[in-house]
Amino acid sequence: MKKNSKCPKCDSKDIIRVNGSNRGYGAGNNIMTGIFSTINVNRYICTNCGYCEEWIDKEDISKIEKSKNPKG
Numbered sequence: 001m002k003k004n005s006k007c008p009k010c011d012s013k014d015i016i017r018v019n020g021s022n023r024g025y026g027a028g029n030n031i032m033t034g035i036f037s038t039i040n041v042n043r044y045i046c047t048n049c050g051y052c053e054e055w056i057d058k059e060d061i062s063k064i065e066k067s068k069n070p071k072g
Contacts, residue, residue, distance in 0.1 A: 012048035
């Protein structure tokens with residue numbers, strides 16, 4: 001859905017992106033990477049059938065690896 005703007009379940013092209021967010025007390029669609037650090041998780045939603053995918057921006061993946069790997 002992210003790359004071709006097409007739902008893999010129903011083939012609809014009616015896709016919306018909901019940006020990840022970070023709000024107080026850890027609320028929002030995110031992954032905690034530290035006490036005060038988060039990575040946003042973006043959602044792509046088919047407005048025809050409701051199918052949803054979550055994606056993390058490529059530049060944030062290494063931050064998650066470092067925070068979740070005790071040897072990193």
